[in-house]
Amino acid sequence: MAHPAGMPPLRPAVGFCIQTESTGTPPGRWFINMTRHKMVDMPVAYSGRPVSREFILSHGIGNMQVPFDIGTFRKLRERAEGAKQTTYCVDVVFNPLIVQLFMDDEFCNADGLQNFRTFVMNLALKRIEESIGVKLSLPKAKLVKAFRYKDGEDGGQDPREFTELPGDADCFDEEAPKKPSKEEPPPELIQDVTPGKPKKPAVKKGFLNSSSKSLYGPEGSKEGVVPENAGDPMGFIPKKLRQTCKFVDTAAPEYQEAEKKRRAAEEHNATAQEFRDTLTKDLDKWTRHAQPDKWERDLPDAAPPPCKYDNDYSRFDDIGACEDEAAAPPAQQRDWYCDGDGRVQRAPSSGSRAPTSEPAPAAEPALKKGFLDGGKSPLYPKGSEQRAPPTEEQIMKDMANLMGVGGSDARQGPAEKRPSVAAKVPECKAPEFTLSEEADSMRLTVSVPRLESMQGVSLDVTEQRASLAFPGGAGLKPLQVELPVAVVPTGARAKFSKKRCEIAVTLPLAAH
Numbered sequence: 001m002a003h004p005a006g007m008p009p010l011r012p013a014v015g016f017c018i019q020t021e022s023t024g025t026p027p028g029r030w031f032i033n034m035t036r037h038k039m040v041d042m043p044v045a046y047s048g049r050p051v052s053r054e055f056i057l058s059h060g061i062g063n064m065q066v067p068f069d070i071g072t073f074r075k076l077r078e079r080a081e082g083a084k085q086t087t088y089c090v091d092v093v094f095n096p097l098i099v100q101l102f103m104d105d106e107f108c109n110a111d112g113l114q115n116f117r118t119f120v121m122n123l124a125l126k127r128i129e130e131s132i133g134v135k136l137s138l139p140k141a142k143l144v145k146a147f148r149y150k151d152g153e154d155g156g157q158d159p160r161e162f163t164e165l166p167g168d169a170d171c172f173d174e175e176a177p178k179k180p181s182k183e184e185p186p187p188e189l190i191q192d193v194t195p196g197k198p199k200k201p202a203v204k205k206g207f208l209n210s211s212s213k214s215l216y217g218p219e220g221s222k223e224g225v226v227p228e229n230a231g232d233p234m235g236f237i238p239k240k241l242r243q244t245c246k247f248v249d250t251a252a253p254e255y256q257e258a259e260k261k262r263r264a265a266e267e268h269n270a271t272a273q274e275f276r277d278t279l280t281k282d283l284d285k286w287t288r289h290a291q292p293d294k295w296e297r298d299l300p301d302a303a304p305p306p307c308k309y310d311n312d313y314s315r316f317d318d319i320g321a322c323e324d325e326a327a328a329p330p331a332q333q334r335d336w337y338c339d340g341d342g343r344v345q346r347a348p349s350s351g352s353r354a355p356t357s358e359p360a361p362a363a364e365p366a367l368k369k370g371f372l373d374g375g376k377s378p379l380y381p382k383g384s385e386q387r388a389p390p391t392e393e394q395i396m397k398d399m400a401n402l403m404g405v406g407g408s409d410a411r412q413g414p415a416e417k418r419p420s421v422a423a424k425v426p427e428c429k430a431p432e433f434t435l436s437e438e439a440d441s442m443r444l445t446v447s448v449p450r451l452e453s454m455q456g457v458s459l460d461v462t463e464q465r466a467s468l469a470f471p472g473g474a475g476l477k478p479l480q481v482e483l484p485v486a487v488v489p490t491g492a493r494a495k496f497s498k499k500r501c502e503i504a505v506t507l508p509l510a511a512h
Contacts, residue, residue, distance in 0.1 A: 010162045012037040012091065014149045015099040018121070020141040022134055028086040030136055031150035032124060035159055036096040041067045043095070053097060060113050061098070066120075069093045070127050071162045076151055089151045090132075091159065092124045233336070233344060251337035251347055431468075431476045437485075444481060444505040450474050451503075454496045459505065461492040466505060486510040 012035035020030050043064040044050050051064065071091035098120065101107050108116050121138060129135050144150070149157040208215075229235035234242060248255055335347050390398070433446040444466055451457070456471030463486045470476040487507040495504045 010037070010039070012093045012159050012162075013096070014157060014159060015094075016103060016148055017144040017150050018141050019144050020136045020138070023137050024135050026086065026134070028088055030134075031087065031089045031144070032128075032136075032141075033089065033091045033149050033159070034099060034102070034124070035091055035093050035149070036099040037093050038096060040069065040093055040095045042097065043067070056097065056101070057107070060116055060119075062115065062119055066098065066123060067095070068098075068123065068127070069162075070124075070131055071160075073128075073132060074151060088134075090128060091162070092127070093162075094120070234338065247338060249337040249339070251334050252339060252345070253337075253348065254339075255337075428475050428477045431470070431479050433479060433481060435481060435483075440509055442483065442485070442487060442507045442509065444507065446479060446503045446505070447501065448474060448476065448503055449501045450476075451496075451501065452498065454494070454503075457494075457496075457503070459492065459494050461487065461489040461505075461507065463487060463489060463510065466492075466507065468503070468505075483507070 015034040015036050018032040018034060020032065022028060022030060042050060042053075043056065043061045043066045045064055056064075069092070071093070073088055073090035076087040076089060102117055102120055107113060118138075121141060125136050125138060147157050149159055151160070152158040153160055227235070229239065234247065250256075250259075336344055337347050339345050431446050431448060433444060436443045436445075446468060448470065451470065451474045456474075458469045460467040460469075464483050466481045466483060466487075468479045470478070486509070488510050491508040493506045495506075496502075497504065
């Protein structure tokens with residue numbers, strides 16, 4: 001900072017010293033001398049109006065413009081103190097009130113003013129970074145208590161005057177890399193260092209300036225080679241892969257014919273499988289009905305009969321797919337295909353049919369052309385000779401033939417009456433039973449001589465009645481017994497005895 005002639009030197013007053021480190025280049029320790037001078041103005045609001053001391057004491061300076069100045073920085077070597085890195089010093093000048101408030105612990109610890117010191121330090125570090133390009137670390141900043149000013153006059157703590165360094169050089173020029181002179185030509189990026197070979201330029205000067213002859217001959221440039229598979233639709237596949245694999249084009253007529261046969265075979269197999277499934281669907285049920293299992297005999301007495309209902313959900317298999325199901329994408333239409341050897345063939349037109357193994361016979365029309373045009377003579381002169389509907393007598397004869405009554409003799413005379421054969425239906429009789437009263441229950445004993453197990457027997461008990469129903473093979477009618485006293489229906493228990501061929505039902509009496 002230069003001073004005009006006649007002006008007193010600018011020497012700030014001592015404040016305090018802060019030590020920190022740089023986060024980039026040049027590395028080293030930094031001492032920031034926070035000084036004060038009355039020539040530095042007071043903070044002003046962003047509106048441009050100056051503020052008073054009382055306003056700063058009440059609100060701080062967080063929302064104000066704070067004027068301050070920065071001096072030249074200096075490089076020090078402190079080998080005597082055992083330092084192994086370069087040390088730098090820089091002076092920052094604030095208004096005396098800012099430095100005084102910074103050193104006041106009571107003011108900085110008041111409510112709402114805890115960030116006062118951080119705000120002032122950020123102002124100083126940001127100005128140093130903008131001025132000399134050195135970024136200092138705020139977290140590593142600490143107060144130096146040994147002295148209040150670093151690198152003062154005559155080695156003491158008296159602040160130095162704000163003066164500029166002689167010349168245009170600053171303190172970092174010694175450590176910065178030297179720039180090449182403008183007069184020296186830049187070094188060549190690519191050089192031929194072959195031993196014993198003279199250095200000659202690869203391209204002669206003025207190579208493209210001569211227009212006496214063309215750069216390429218009449219055939220043009222011969223650079224580049226046409227690939228072997230140029231124009232081949234399958235050329236994008238590597239050659240080795242094409243040689244080891246066999247490609248089948250789905251647009252070839254042979255493939256289409258084979259696909260048609262395959263789909264026809266699949267449809268035939270599906271139809272046959274459906275027919276077999278239909279036949280064998282209830283085969284197990286019929287087998288169990290004809291030869292019932294004997295495992296029910298091993299059930300304990302009064303065990304509940306097995307479930308006689310079967311839930312068959314096969315009827316839901318015929319439900320079609322949802323209408324909102326995505327349709328299959330249309331097949332690609334091409335007028336070419338590749339045969340088994342990989343050669344491109346032209347596909348036959350839509351009008352021509354694909355070659356087949358056997359020619360199909362030509363279909364003959366059901367009625368010849370002009371069959372009804374000739375209307376000179378009637379179609380049936382004597383009427384239609386189609387067969388008249390059978391009479392009632394003919395219908396009776398046909399029925400007799402089907403029943404085996406008629407035959408060749410049916411046309412000669414009336415059929416002989418044969419004795420009718422009627423199926424013998426077993427007679428059902430009411431079962432015999434006895435009803436006895438015990439201490440706290442009633443006992444109903446029913447005789448079932450043709451019954452082998454409790455399978456198919458249903459028992460229904462109410463307070464005044466007991467009903468039993470038997471399967472058809474037992475030859476017994478349903479039984480209903482009126483009870484003389486009220487019983488508990490839920491407590492009824494039935495027991496089957498195969499040795500005595502009887503069913504014993506225990507009915508507990510209802511409480512009076």
